[in-house]
Amino acid sequence: MRMSQLFGNTLRENPADAEMPSHQLLMRAGMIRPLAAGIYSYLPLGWRVLHKIETIMRQEMEAAGAQEMMMPVVQPAELWQATGRWQSIGPDMGRLRDRSGRDLVLAMTHEEVMAELARREVQSYRQLPRLVFHIQTKFRDEPRPRGGLVRVREFTMKDAYSLDTTFEGLDIAYQKMYKAYVNIFHRCDVKTQSVQADVGQMGGSASQEFMTLNEHGEDLLILCPSCGYGANAEQATFAKPEVPRPPERDVEELATPGCKTIADVAAFAGVPTHQTLKAVFYTTGEGEFIFVIIRGDLEVNETKLQNLLGGAELHPATDNEILAVGGVPGYASPLGLTGVRVIADDSVYLGGNFVAGANREGYHLLNVNYPRDFEAEVVADLTLARAGDACPECGAALTEKRGIEVGHLFKLGTRYSQALGATYLDAEGLAQPIVMGSYGIGTGRLMAVVVEQHHDEHGIIWPPEIAPYHLHMVNLGRDPEEETTQAAQALYADLLAQGFEVLYDDRDERAGVKFNDADLIGVPVRATISRRSLAQGGVEVKRRDASERTIIPTEALAGEIQQLLHSMSARDS
Numbered sequence: 001m002r003m004s005q006l007f008g009n010t011l012r013e014n015p016a017d018a019e020m021p022s023h024q025l026l027m028r029a030g031m032i033r034p035l036a037a038g039i040y041s042y043l044p045l046g047w048r049v050l051h052k053i054e055t056i057m058r059q060e061m062e063a064a065g066a067q068e069m070m071m072p073v074v075q076p077a078e079l080w081q082a083t084g085r086w087q088s089i090g091p092d093m094g095r096l097r098d099r100s101g102r103d104l105v106l107a108m109t110h111e112e113v114m115a116e117l118a119r120r121e122v123q124s125y126r127q128l129p130r131l132v133f134h135i136q137t138k139f140r141d142e143p144r145p146r147g148g149l150v151r152v153r154e155f156t157m158k159d160a161y162s163l164d165t166t167f168e169g170l171d172i173a174y175q176k177m178y179k180a181y182v183n184i185f186h187r188c189d190v191k192t193q194s195v196q197a198d199v200g201q202m203g204g205s206a207s208q209e210f211m212t213l214n215e216h217g218e219d220l221l222i223l224c225p226s227c228g229y230g231a232n233a234e235q236a237t238f239a240k241p242e243v244p245r246p247p248e249r250d251v252e253e254l255a256t257p258g259c260k261t262i263a264d265v266a267a268f269a270g271v272p273t274h275q276t277l278k279a280v281f282y283t284t285g286e287g288e289f290i291f292v293i294i295r296g297d298l299e300v301n302e303t304k305l306q307n308l309l310g311g312a313e314l315h316p317a318t319d320n321e322i323l324a325v326g327g328v329p330g331y332a333s334p335l336g337l338t339g340v341r342v343i344a345d346d347s348v349y350l351g352g353n354f355v356a357g358a359n360r361e362g363y364h365l366l367n368v369n370y371p372r373d374f375e376a377e378v379v380a381d382l383t384l385a386r387a388g389d390a391c392p393e394c395g396a397a398l399t400e401k402r403g404i405e406v407g408h409l410f411k412l413g414t415r416y417s418q419a420l421g422a423t424y425l426d427a428e429g430l431a432q433p434i435v436m437g438s439y440g441i442g443t444g445r446l447m448a449v450v451v452e453q454h455h456d457e458h459g460i461i462w463p464p465e466i467a468p469y470h471l472h473m474v475n476l477g478r479d480p481e482e483e484t485t486q487a488a489q490a491l492y493a494d495l496l497a498q499g500f501e502v503l504y505d506d507r508d509e510r511a512g513v514k515f516n517d518a519d520l521i522g523v524p525v526r527a528t529i530s531r532r533s534l535a536q537g538g539v540e541v542k543r544r545d546a547s548e549r550t551i552i553p554t555e556a557l558a559g560e561i562q563q564l565l566h567s568m569s570a571r572d573s
Contacts, residue, residue: 001044001469001502001503001504002504002506003503003504003505003506003507003517004506004507006030006044006045006503007043007044008030008031008033008043008044008045009030010028010029010030010517010520010521011027011028011030012028013028014027014028015027015028018148019146019147019216020146020147020148020150020216020448020452021451021452021455022147022148022149022150022448022449022451022452022455023147023148023149023150023448025451025455025459025460025520025522026046026148026149026447026448026451026460027148028459028520029045029459029460029520029521029522030043030045030046030521031043031045031046031049032046032148032149036153037145037153038142038145038151038152038153038154039152039153039154040148040149040152040154040444042444045468045521046447046468048468048469049447049462049466049467049468050156050443050444050447052465052466052467052468053188053443053446053447053450053466054135054156054158054443056184056187056188056465056466057135057158057184057441057443058135060180060181060183060184060187061131061133061158061160061180063180063183064131064176064177064179064180065131065176066131066132066133066160066180067130067131067132067133068132068133068134068135069132069133069134070134070136071107071110071113071114071117071134071136072107072113073106073107073136073137073138073139074096074104074105074106074107075104075105075106075107075112075113076102076103076104076105077095077102077103077104077105078103079105079112079113079115079116079420080093080105080112082112082419082420083111083112083115083415083416083419083420084419085112086105088311089108090313091141091143092108092140092141092142092143093105093106093108093140093141094106094108094139094140094141106139107136107137107138107139108138108139108140109138109157109159109438109440110134110136110159110161111161111412111416111436111438112416112420114132114161114416114436114438115416115417115419115420115422115434115436116420116422118163118417118422118434118436119417119420119421119422119423122163122422122424122434123424123425124424124425125165125424125425125426125427125432127424128163128164128165128169128424128434129162129163129164129165129169129172129173130162130163131160131161131162131163131173131176132160132161132163133158133159133160133161133439134158134159135156135157135158135443136156136157136159137154137155137156138154138155138156138157139153139154140153140155141153147216147448148448149444149445149447149448150216150404150445150448150449151218152444152445155442155443155444155445156442156443156444157440157441157442157443158440158441158443159438159439159440159441160177160438160439160440161436161437161438161439162174162177162436162437162439163434163435163436164434164435164436164437165424165426165432165434165435166435167411167413167435169435170411170413170435170436170437171411173437174409174411174437177409177437177439178194178208178409181210181407181409181439181441184407184441185210185406185407185446187465188446188450188463188465188466189450189453189454189463189465189466190212190406190446190449190450190453191212191213191453192210192211192212192406192407193210193211193212193213193221193223193230193403194208194209194210194211194230195208195209195211195221195223195230195231195232195403196208196230196231196232196235196236197209197231197232197234197235197408198232198234198235198303198307206410206411207408207409207410207411208408208409209232209405209407209408209409210405210406210407210408211230211232211403211404211405211406212403212404212406212449212452212453213401213402213403214402214403214404214449214452215402216402216404216452217402217403217404218402218404219232219233219402219403219404219405220232220233220400220401220402220403221233221400221401221402221403222236222238222385222386222387222389222398222399222400223398223399223400223401224391224393224394224396224398224399225396225399226391226394226396227391227393227394227396229391229392229393229394229398231385233301233384233385233400234301234303234304235303235304236385236398237381237383237385237392238383238385238386238389238390238391238392238398239389239390239391239392239395240298240346240347240350240383241274241350241390242350242351243274243275243350243351244351245350245351245352246352246353248352248353248367248369248372249353249366249367250367251335251365251366251367251368251373252365252366252367253358253360253363253364253365253366254269254355254363254364254365254366255362255363256268256269256331256362256363256364257362258362259364260329260330260331262276262278262296262297265296265355265364266296266355269355269364269366271355272297273296273297274295274296274297274351275296275351275353275354275355276295276296276297276354276355276356277293277294277295277296277333277348277354277355277356277357277368278293278294278295278296278298279291279292279293279327279332279333279334279356279357280292280293280294280300281316281317281321281322281327281332282302282305282314282315282316282317283314283315283317283321284309284312284313284314284315285312285313285315286312288312288341289317289321289324289325289340289341290305290309290314290317290341290343291325291327291332291334291337291340291341291342291343292305292342292343292344292345292382293334293342293343293344293345293348293356293374293376294344294345294347294348294382294383295345295347295348295350295351295354296354296355298345298347298383298384299383299384299386300345300382300383300384301382301383301384301385302314304380304381304382304383305343305382308343308378308380308382309343325337325339325340326338326340326359327340327357327359328357328358328359328360328361330357330361331357331358331359331360331361331362331363331364332357332359333356333357333358333359333365333368333374334356334374334375334376335356335358335359335365335368335373335374336359337359341377342374342375342376342377343376343377343378343380343382344370344376344378344379344380345379345380345381345382345383346379346380346381346382347383348370348376348379349370349379352369353366353367353368353369354367354368354369355368356368385398386398386400387399387400404445404449404452405445406441406442406445406446406449407439407440407441407446408439408440408441409437409438409439410437410438410439411437412436412437412438413435413436414433414434414435414436415436416436417433417434417435417436418433422434447466450462450463450466454522455522456545458516458519458520459519459520459521459522460520460521460522461522461524461544461545462522462523462524462544463524463568463569464524464565464568464569465569467522467523467524468501468503468521468523469501469502469503469523470500470501470502470523470524470525470561470565471495471500471501471502471503471523471524471525471526471527471561472502472503472505472518472521472523472525472526472527473488473491473492473495473502473503473504473505473526473527473528473529474505474511474514474515474518474526474527474528474529475488475504475505475506475529476511476514476528476529476530476531477529477530477531478508483531483534484529484530484531484534485506487529487534487554488504488506488529491527491529491539491554491557492504494558495557495558495561498558500558500561503521503523505517505518511530518544519544522544523544524543524544524545524564524565524568525541525542525543525544525561525564525565526541526542526543526544527539527540527541527552527557527561528540528541528542533551536551537551537553538551538552538553538554538556538557539551539552539553539554539557540552541557541560541561541564543564543568545568
């Protein structure tokens with residue numbers, strides 16, 4: 001490709017709204033352009049990179065036994081209504097109606113369609129297992145798109161689906177996809193870390209995320225540097241510190257004027273914060289009041305609570321809502337309340353003779369014990385893990401890191417197949433629900449993450465396998481008739497004939513502009529043809545990720561390019 005004919009321009013300055021390096025550089029290098037908030041066009045250079053990433057995905061999916069297909073972006077709402085996601089997903093879902101008034105959905109993902117296809121296509125256990133995938137557009141109306149391609153509203157995803165007769169079969173498919181994802185990220189030269197994750201709106205029994213550590217990431221990861229345990233903070237657990245459970249004493253009332261925080265109450269009562277009980281209040285989207293009780297030194301993990309409540313939408317309760325159920329803000333307690341759903345963290349078992357609210361302004365209760373003094377509808381792990389907590393597997397201190405999700409694996413089980421009637425007949429002729437898995441990678445986000453991990457102060461440094469071109473050839477001749485330009489034209493034609501992908505800078509620009517653009521675009525190898533290089537016997541060759549320049553004879557250039565590309569591809573193998 002001649003740069004004089006390339007559609008799209010490089011930018012000298014960072015866009016004002018671009019904070020992440022990948023956003024800045026993909027814009028400046030002429031790879032992407034915004035159309036609206038969270039909606040981007042891929043210009044030719046960026047599209048070539050995206051196409052190569054998708055090629056890697058196709059190769060690894062097919063190597064794992066998955067068949068490529070294509071499912072629609074626009075889907076009938078009845079499918080989503082049958083699984084409950086039409087009702088449970090809020091404004092993130094793109095909804096529309098056709099001219100007949102029929103409700104439609106812009107696909108956020110394709111589990112419903114996959115289950116409906118399985119219902120129609122699979123009759124017998126003899127047709128299972130199956131693995132399929134597609135690379136298709138998705139739409140999620142994100143309230144705060146940010147980071148360029150990292151969080152967008154319209155995007156392309158490679159999503160795969162497994163269909164099995166048993167959960168053991170699902171485990172096998174899950175491991176195949178896990179290995180395929182490891183291969184995809186390795187070939188894209190992206191360092192990732194697999195962590196336990198919340199199933200969220202997808203549902204199912206388990207999920208894992210592939211994360212890249214990044215200070216700009218929206219996800220908080222809880223990691224153990226000792227044993228390798230890792231989980232998204234939404235899902236992370238830790239070894240809760242146990243304290244001796246003292247002999248139970250009788251409940252006493254204590255005046256605590258002005259003490260509304262856990263720290264104030266603990267200091268006034270002369271006890272550590274782990275000997276207090278904290279009351280946290282929520283209301284659901286349906287207006288139900290939820291009273292959560294947790295040990296005072298711990299924090300509620302709202303995602304765990306939402307999952308416990310079946311995905312209910314939660315809002316912090318107002319003081320008026322607390323008063324309406326008989327509680328007193330700052331002094332609330334589950335003791336004596338009726339008609340309220342009380343959910344307890346399992347830390348209520350770790351310790352005793354707690355200080356808790358008295359549901360009376362200015363008073364707390366001493367020596368509150370569970371289950372002697374109050375009841376909870378459910379007792380479960382609802383605690384938010386934090387840095388410094390003990391690893392649940394080895395006991396070492398956990399750390400916190402920010403991360404960007406680049407891939408997600410889900411064990412869906414039979415949630416979607418049961419909702420949509422996707423069954424198979426087993427060997428006895430009995431109908432059984434198909435066991436499903438779902439596996440996704442956002443293609444544009446992966447492209448952005450590559451840039452996050454591969455750039456310097458001058459621009460992008462593309463890994464060879466996904467670079468838009470193999471070689472960036474710079475002609476420093478200005479006159480079409482001079483020897484330099486003639487040599488460059490001949491070399492360009494020769495390299496194309498040998499199968500090399502060449503971005504040829506034939507523009508009538510100063511050398512500094514051409515070199516700056518070459519660094520910004522980030523093609524792995526640069527070859528410069530000038531009067532000086534020809535006088536020295538050939539072409540000046542430079543790797544994008546190195547400062548050394550070497551004069552290579554013209555006839556040896558093809559072999560040198562191949563060797564450099566191979567060495568760059570193998571550098572982290």
